[in-house]
Structure formats: structure tokens, C-alpha cells
Amino acid sequence: MSATSFQRVHRESTAGLITRQLREGIMYGSLAPGTQLSEVTLAAQFGVSRGPLREAMQRLVQEGLVRSEPNRGLFVKELDEDEIRDLYTARTAIETSCGRLIIRAGLDNPERTEAAANDLREACTAMQTEAEAGDLEKLSDADLHFHETLVASSGSPRLQRMHETLMVETRMCLTALEGTYRDPEDQVHEHRLIAEAITENNDAALVEAVESHMKEALDRLIRPLA
Amino acid sequence: MSATSFQRVHRESTAGLITRQLREGIMYGSLAPGTQLSEVTLAAQFGVSRGPLREAMQRLVQEGLVRSEPNRGLFVKELDEDEIRDLYTARTAIETSCGRLIIRAGLDNPERTEAAANDLREACTAMQTEAEAGDLEKLSDADLHFHETLVASSGSPRLQRMHETLMVETRMCLTALEGTYRDPEDQVHEHRLIAEAITENNDAALVEAVESHMKEALDRLIRPLA
DNA sequence: CCTGCGAAGATTGTCAACAATCCTCACAGT
DNA sequence: ACTGTGAGGATTGTTGACAATCTTCGCAGG
Incomplete structure (x- = not known):
């Protein structure tokens, strides 16, 4: 030794x-x-x-x-509706950028994007497992883990740290607001679209998939406040 | 009263x-x-x-x-080269997203994008004034102010707060490293491209202009470390 | 009854003293 | 000459006491 x-x-x-x-x-x-x-x-x-x-x-x-x-x-801290919206705005900004960084890195080094895509697919599989088990709490955790994996795969420690703060507050909101029931299969599917766009190096599809997913998640979260 | x-x-x-x-x-x-x-x-x-x-x-x-x-x-804190690169990665992520948010907001409300574009053009004019006066320190301040204006115009307090932290560290780097001399007219021009892309609601041109500009700024800053 | 004042209680803000830790230097032993 | 040990000094970490602030309640006066 x-x-x-x-x-x-x-x-x-x-x-x-x-x-x-x-x-x-x-x-x-x-x-x-x-x-x-x-x-x-x-x-x-x-x-x-x-x-x-x-x-x-x-x-x-x-x-x-x-x-x-x-x-x-x-x-x-208490988060009002505007602040929750802004939180998701910031998350969307970070997460789309991380996705694009993953795709960009793959131009020089296809293994990088391949590894990221694998990790994201595994995260989707974990979500699928929880969805089939009907464990909504664990599905929610697996969902968040997908997003953390996306950001971690970007290779930017700074963006990761920034995202961690956003995720603390996301969890706060999820705990406090208990968003409405959602079709687990739709939930998993939205994440698969993100993983797929990265697998195919499709920048535009990635941005669209992340933005669409985040908007849907936000609407689900905020609806009970209205 | x-x-x-x-x-x-x-x-x-x-x-x-x-x-x-x-x-x-x-x-x-x-x-x-x-x-x-x-x-x-x-x-x-x-x-x-x-x-x-x-x-x-x-x-x-x-x-x-x-x-x-x-x-x-x-x-x-001391920032090594990797951390400076990552700082600029994070800034690029935030600033491109803010630009896109400005353009997105203009779809529903063209006055919003018009106002932002005006603010950014004014910021470019201020940069031009300092460039012509040969005051490099004030040009640098005006440059940073342009970026702060871009983020502030997005309408996201959260992204703005996140950006403020990045700008503190950017100023640290600029102070500590004293980047190499740069053609002031090029500097101003790069910012005008960003303002122009927003004026024309051109998402792709905006992203390209911000990324290109940030890469150039980073290279200038880091070169003396090599 | 309403308003103003003062006191009491609860909590936060700050201070100085002591404890704990780390680093450096000097001395003794090999 | 080299290594190990202990002491001293500098600095950080924590504590308990006191000061300051705010809120609430009771009482007196109009």
C-alpha cells in the first residue's frame, strides 16, 4: 500500500x-x-x-x-406563482444549454455524447420501472434524477452547481404543492424524447423537447394555485 | 401627501x-x-x-x-483556467437563454423586444463612445453593462440574480488577469451583432453571435495564461 | 370606548473571553 | 546532520452574557 x-x-x-x-x-x-x-x-x-x-x-x-x-x-422562503415560473425558466435555460453542450462535445468526441445518452436512457428506464410499480414518489425522484444526469453530463461543474440550487427549490415546491396526478407513461415518454434528441445530435429537437416538458411540468405544478 | x-x-x-x-x-x-x-x-x-x-x-x-x-x-477564491472556461460556459448559457427569452416574449408583445433592442443599442452606443475616447477601462465596464442589460431585459429575476454572481467573478478575472489589448471597434461590433439579432427576432443568429463573442472574449482572457 | 404609554417577555445582534487548532522554531537525542 | 518533541505564537471556533429590538398586554387618561 x-x-x-x-x-x-x-x-x-x-x-x-x-x-x-x-x-x-x-x-x-x-x-x-x-x-x-x-x-x-x-x-x-x-x-x-x-x-x-x-x-x-x-x-x-x-x-x-x-x-x-x-x-x-x-x-x-416562500415561493409565489411568479417565482415558481421563474424557477422553471431558469431550469429550462440551464437544462437546454447543458443538452446543447453535450451535443456540441460529441462533435469532437462522439463517445462523450454516447455515454451521456446511455446515462439518460438508463435514467428513463429507472423512471419506467417506478411508473410500472406505481410508486409516484420514487417516480418523481427518478424524474429529478434524469434532469440532474442531463446537467451532470454537460461537463460543466459550474452549471451543475447552479442547477443544484434550482433543484433544492424544485423539491421544495414539489413537497409543498404536491402537483396533480399525471399519467406516468406520458411522464416517462417526455424524458425519452429528450434522451433521443441527444442520441441523434438533434439540437432543435432537444431544445423543443426540454422546453415542452418543462412547460408541462410547470403547468401541472401551478394549476392547483389558480 | x-x-x-x-x-x-x-x-x-x-x-x-x-x-x-x-x-x-x-x-x-x-x-x-x-x-x-x-x-x-x-x-x-x-x-x-x-x-x-x-x-x-x-x-x-x-x-x-x-x-x-x-x-x-x-x-x-482563485480561478484556474478550467474554472474560467467554465465561468464563461455558464455565462454563455445564461445569456443565450436570456436573448431567446427576449425574442420569445416579442411573439406576444412586440413592444417588449423593441424596448430590449433599444436598450441594447444604447449600450452599444455607450461602448462606441468609450472606444472612440480610448478609455479602455470604461469600455470594459460598458461591455459588461451590455451583458447585464441583455440579462435584465429577459424579464427573469432569477436568471438575473444568477448572472450577477457570474459577473462578480468575471470582474475578478478581468481585474486579476488584465486581458490582452483588443481592437475596440471589433469589440463594439460583436455586441452590435447581438443587438441586431434580437431586433430581427433571429434566434439562430442570436445564439451564434453570443457564443462567438463569448468564445472570443474567453480566448483573449486566457491566452496570457498559456 | 378609544388612545397612548410603559412594562414585560421573547427573540435577535453583538461582544469578549476561553477553547481548539495549526504552524513555526528551538532544543535535545541519535 | 537529521529527526523528533515540546513550547510559543497566531489564528480560528465556540460559548455565554449582555445589549438591542420588537411585539404584546395592561393600565391610565380623555
Whole structure:
């Protein structure tokens, strides 16, 4: 065993640990939109003083998941209809661009696009499996995973990081709004169209498939608000 | 004078004030990439205790402008060549999407696209003025302003916020790297092509103009690193 | 009854002190 | 000369106490 087989060790900061847990609580609904985040209570729950808790909060404020009202407290962000629309606008922008990057990369290196297309087809297959099992929650997770795979396949860490933030808020919305029932087969099919457009290096079809799919997903999500 | 003419008052938090100043210091080079940010020193300079200073730092860490190494300190982010390339990849993604959103909005509401095209032409004119005055620094500012105008005209606050982060880092790079001399007239011309494509509702020309321009700008910026 | 004021309680904002960690240097041992 | 150990200094991490702010409620006065 050589020295090169050891990894640098890196302990996550207290604030980082807290941030991660709070982000998940926000994402999955245990901290509902509009909830006040009490420093004293949360610090006690995490077993730390208020200092590191406040530091974690500042990260979440900067990330946009928490709204700070000085001297009055911190609140989990609420997304109104316009903001949800804008969230999907931003997702569409990132995801179409990532698809086009995948196709572009394939011009010089067809293996790259082939690998991405494979990953996306696998993601569709996973969705199909969940759809047949009738497990809507897992189908929804697999759906989101498809989109994350699309962005990850672009080769842009920056776009990936930007997308992660959008996906946190997407999950927030899905948890809070519980979009209406949807035909699972249609859902899977829309994703297959995206994977196919990439397989065929068809830029225009890709953009159309992503945009159409995102519009449909948004309409489903927002309809109950009307 | 009626009560409705008064605005809600909102005092910015101490951490927010500090964050803003530090961000500018990072953007414009007084805090150079790689610099260690000493809590004791900075807190003294801002006239506060280390607590609020640490809170501001956490915001910058989350924003990606500062790198935290627990127990060793906080450092202004350094961007290597790959990261600069990725930064421009992300900018290209956002800016092409915003251009397309402008054109899309014009389908229903031609005044929207007309107004955006006017703003962009004005931004080009401002660039032209600076180019003729031979003021390269102001030309660079006007150039960035064109891009900010493009994104702002999309009507997506979310994309705008995302773009602001990218522009902070762009300014960091421009400050730190001092890209090579460039023909000002070429610079202005490239931006006019973008404005023109939007005026003519030409999606494909827009995408081509933005991508071509961003590739050129990136090459100019990166060449001295080679 | 309505309005204004002050007090109390809850919570957030900040501070200074102490704890913990890391790095560097000097000294001792081989 | 090289290596290991311990001390000191610098800096970051955390805590608890106090200050500041906001909200609510009770009481007094008109």
C-alpha cells in the first residue's frame, strides 16, 4: 500500500454540517415555507451555541432558501406563482444549454455524447420501472434524477452547481404543492424524447423537447394555485 | 401627501453591509485571489466584533467567492483556467437563454423586444463612445453593462440574480488577469451583432453571435495564461 | 370606548473571553 | 546532520452574557 492511496482528510465545519441538515429539512418539507427558524430552539436541537447556528443561517440566506428580516427573525422562503415560473425558466435555460453542450462535445468526441445518452436512457428506464410499480414518489425522484444526469453530463461543474440550487427549490415546491396526478407513461415518454434528441445530435429537437416538458411540468405544478 | 407615498423602511444587517464591501473588494482587486482574510484584522477595520464579520464571510463562502479551510482560515477564491472556461460556459448559457427569452416574449408583445433592442443599442452606443475616447477601462465596464442589460431585459429575476454572481467573478478575472489589448471597434461590433439579432427576432443568429463573442472574449482572457 | 404609554417577555445582534487548532522554531537525542 | 518533541505564537471556533429590538398586554387618561 503506497502513500498515494490515502486521501487528504477534510472535516466539514460545524456551520457546514448544520447548513446541510437545514437545507434537507427545507427541501423535504419538515421546515415548511414561511416557518420561522428560531435560533435558540435550533441551536439547542443541534447541540451547539447560537454562533455556529447563525453562521449556517447566513449560508442559507445567501443561497436564497431563507429570508432574513433583521431583528425579527429568519424565515424559510416562500415561493409565489411568479417565482415558481421563474424557477422553471431558469431550469429550462440551464437544462437546454447543458443538452446543447453535450451535443456540441460529441462533435469532437462522439463517445462523450454516447455515454451521456446511455446515462439518460438508463435514467428513463429507472423512471419506467417506478411508473410500472406505481410508486409516484420514487417516480418523481427518478424524474429529478434524469434532469440532474442531463446537467451532470454537460461537463460543466459550474452549471451543475447552479442547477443544484434550482433543484433544492424544485423539491421544495414539489413537497409543498404536491402537483396533480399525471399519467406516468406520458411522464416517462417526455424524458425519452429528450434522451433521443441527444442520441441523434438533434439540437432543435432537444431544445423543443426540454422546453415542452418543462412547460408541462410547470403547468401541472401551478394549476392547483389558480 | 398621502400615507401611500412612504416606503417600507429596511435597515440592512451588519453582515449584509460587510458582505457588500468585501464583495467589491474581491471584484475590483483590492482583495486579490488567494489572499487570506484575517478575521481579527478585518473586524477591526470594520469596527465590529468577529461575530458579524464571520457571518458575512459565510455568505461569501456560500456565494463561492471565498474558500473556507476550517481551522486554517478563509481565502479569496482563485480561478484556474478550467474554472474560467467554465465561468464563461455558464455565462454563455445564461445569456443565450436570456436573448431567446427576449425574442420569445416579442411573439406576444412586440413592444417588449423593441424596448430590449433599444436598450441594447444604447449600450452599444455607450461602448462606441468609450472606444472612440480610448478609455479602455470604461469600455470594459460598458461591455459588461451590455451583458447585464441583455440579462435584465429577459424579464427573469432569477436568471438575473444568477448572472450577477457570474459577473462578480468575471470582474475578478478581468481585474486579476488584465486581458490582452483588443481592437475596440471589433469589440463594439460583436455586441452590435447581438443587438441586431434580437431586433430581427433571429434566434439562430442570436445564439451564434453570443457564443462567438463569448468564445472570443474567453480566448483573449486566457491566452496570457498559456 | 378609544388612545397612548410603559412594562414585560421573547427573540435577535453583538461582544469578549476561553477553547481548539495549526504552524513555526528551538532544543535535545541519535 | 537529521529527526523528533515540546513550547510559543497566531489564528480560528465556540460559548455565554449582555445589549438591542420588537411585539404584546395592561393600565391610565380623555
